[in-house]
Amino acid sequence: MRLFWxxxxxxxxxxMLTAAMGITPTSLYAAFGAKDDLFREAVELxxxxxxxxxxxxxxxxTAREAVEAMLRGNADAYVDPETxxxxxxxLSGVNLAEGNEHIRAYLAECRRRDHAKVRGxxxxxxxxxxxxxxxDADTLASYALTVLHGLSIQARDGADRERVHAVVxxxxxxxxxxxxxxxxxxxxxxx
Amino acid sequence: MRLFWxxxxxxxxxxMLTAAMGITPTSLYAAFGAKDDLFREAVELxxxxxxxxxxxxxxxxTAREAVEAMLRGNADAYVDPETxxxxxxxLSGVNLAEGNEHIRAYLAECRRRDHAKVRGxxxxxxxxxxxxxxxDADTLASYALTVLHGLSIQARDGADRERVHAVVxxxxxxxxxxxxxxxxxxxxxxx
DNA sequence: GCAATTATGTAGCGATCACTACATAAAAAT
DNA sequence: ATTTTTATGTAGTGATCGCTACATAATTGC
Numbered sequence: 249m250r251l252f253w254x255x256x257x258x259x260x261x262x263x264m265l266t267a268a269m270g271i272t273p274t275s276l277y278a279a280f281g282a283k284d285d286l287f288r289e290a291v292e293l294x295x296x297x298x299x300x301x302x303x304x305x306x307x308x309x310t311a312r313e314a315v316e317a318m319l320r321g322n323a324d325a326y327v328d329p330e331t332x333x334x335x336x337x338x339l340s341g342v343n344l345a346e347g348n349e350h351i352r353a354y355l356a357e358c359r360r361r362d363h364a365k366v367r368g369x370x371x372x373x374x375x376x377x378x379x380x381x382x383x384d385a386d387t388l389a390s391y392a393l394t395v396l397h398g399l400s401i402q403a404r405d406g407a408d409r410e411r412v413h414a415v416v417x418x419x420x421x422x423x424x425x426x427x428x429x430x431x432x433x434x435x436x437x438x439x
Numbered sequence: 440m441r442l443f444w445x446x447x448x449x450x451x452x453x454x455m456l457t458a459a460m461g462i463t464p465t466s467l468y469a470a471f472g473a474k475d476d477l478f479r480e481a482v483e484l485x486x487x488x489x490x491x492x493x494x495x496x497x498x499x500x501t502a503r504e505a506v507e508a509m510l511r512g513n514a515d516a517y518v519d520p521e522t523x524x525x526x527x528x529x530l531s532g533v534n535l536a537e538g539n540e541h542i543r544a545y546l547a548e549c550r551r552r553d554h555a556k557v558r559g560x561x562x563x564x565x566x567x568x569x570x571x572x573x574x575d576a577d578t579l580a581s582y583a584l585t586v587l588h589g590l591s592i593q594a595r596d597g598a599d600r601e602r603v604h605a606v607v608x609x610x611x612x613x614x615x616x617x618x619x620x621x622x623x624x625x626x627x628x629x630x
Numbered sequence: 631g632c633a634a635t636t637a638t639g640t641a642g643c644g645a646t647c648a649c650t651a652c653a654t655a656a657a658a659a660t
Numbered sequence: 661a662t663t664t665t666t667a668t669g670t671a672g673t674g675a676t677c678g679c680t681a682c683a684t685a686a687t688t689g690c
Binding site for chain 3: 462463464465466469470
């Protein structure tokens with residue numbers, strides 16, 4: 249997982265994997281199947297609920313707190329010196345040769361699910377009243393995930409904890425105003 | 440440039456490059472040198488001032504307009520169906536095998552220069568008075584670039600023009616409030 | 631026209647890629 | 661104890677990687 253996380257799918261060779269695991273290619277293939285099977289298992293481990301800051305954050309009492317906690321929890325993980333910088337789902341399948349597009353598609357699907365999680369939490373916020381009823385959940389979620397994905401690049405470029413939290417501060421500064429902007433198809437408020 | 444843009448440095452093979460250019464490896468090496476030399480030339484072409492939305496945007500009359508124009512100009516380019524999605528500088532050197540770290544370092548330096556450009560434009564805004572004097576230029580620039588970098592991922596994931604512009608709307612919604620937040624070392628305003 | 635130079639194509643270099651046939655070693659079943 | 665099954669290591673598969681020696685073709689200088 250750490251090798252794929254750091255070097256990406258194609259940047260990680262079987263030789264690197266077998267050396268890190270202390271086993272031979274035969275054993276690796278017997279245990280995990282092909283390279284992309286192993287990669288999927290590594291991504292699933294990365295996304296496991298007990299270690300996912302996103303899943304934990306969604307439980308916060310309000311949508312705003314949930315989004316902010318998601319950004320901060322992930323930001324902390326991105327700059328953790330114990331692990332590779334940034335998010336594995338964002339960074340491990342960007343550069344692919346012809347024939348490996350399914351890796352990108354798989355990771356894009358993971359990101360799409362994250363978007364759906366955040367979007368769902370925001371919708372819940374409008375239902376529970378901590379967000380205005382006309383708030384544009386889709387755009388709010390896209391905005392939150394854009395910042396989240398951007399933080400992966402910042403982390404890879406060496407941003408420290410203070411820096412990424414300052415960016416989260418900045419990202420959240422406009423939240424309330426943003427939430428008041430109704431989605432285009434929402435019914436007009438009765439002035 | 441388009442091949443490197445789409446597939447990244449290692450995802451683009453010499454065979455792909457020679458096929459696209461219609462020349463043989465010998466001619467390619469005679470004209471451009473090694474693969475990383477060609478890559479650098481491609482990035483320089485990508486970053487050429489006459490086609491850089493960022494450079495054009497920095498000329499806007501206020502810092503806020505400059506940042507917003509930078510985001511919108513790049514966002515338009517990221518979703519242009521005529522070119523690969525997202526930003527070449529952000530996306531072409533993410534996954535690298537051992538031994539090619541200099542490619543990431545080169546692109547990270549490009550991104551650092553973009554940060555410096557935006558930061559410089561924001562500082563100018565504080566000097567010219569269209570931003571409060573204590574505005575935290577470093578954090579504002581980091582925030583703008585985080586959104587910018589995140590937009591590259593959104594574009595790769597298939598976001599369309601409407602979507603990325605909605606994200607830019609969201610990103611700019613908090614700008615004025617953000618600009619009023621003084622940097623930590625700024626002198627306290629009188630009263 | 632002829633020699634020197636430059637440009638281009640062919641073929642193949644060693645290295646590494648993901649992956650596997652084969653043989654051996656350990657474990658389980660009978 | 662013997663056979664069957666499972667696990668593991670060795671060695672090497674064809675393919676492709678970036679790159680280049682060599683030969684030929686086009687161009688240039690005189």
